[in-house]
Amino acid sequence: MSASEKAKAKTEQTVGKVEKRVGRAVGNERIAAEGESKEAKGDLRAAKEKGKDALKN
Numbered sequence: 001m002s003a004s005e006k007a008k009a010k011t012e013q014t015v016g017k018v019e020k021r022v023g024r025a026v027g028n029e030r031i032a033a034e035g036e037s038k039e040a041k042g043d044l045r046a047a048k049e050k051g052k053d054a055l056k057n
Contacts, residue, residue, distance in 0.1 A: 005045065006046070010042065011042070012039070012042030013038075013039050016036065016038030016040070016041070018035065019034055019038060020032050021035070023035055
């Protein structure tokens, strides 16, 4: 996995988790949903990069 893509994936996952928790804590479902979306995007990016690495080896 390239370092920059790995960093992007981790950043998206972390920001998503934080937004999701903040949104739920304050009762704002829109923010919570956006957080879930960002977290899922980070998960997909990480999975994509892992798949690319598996094909290289």
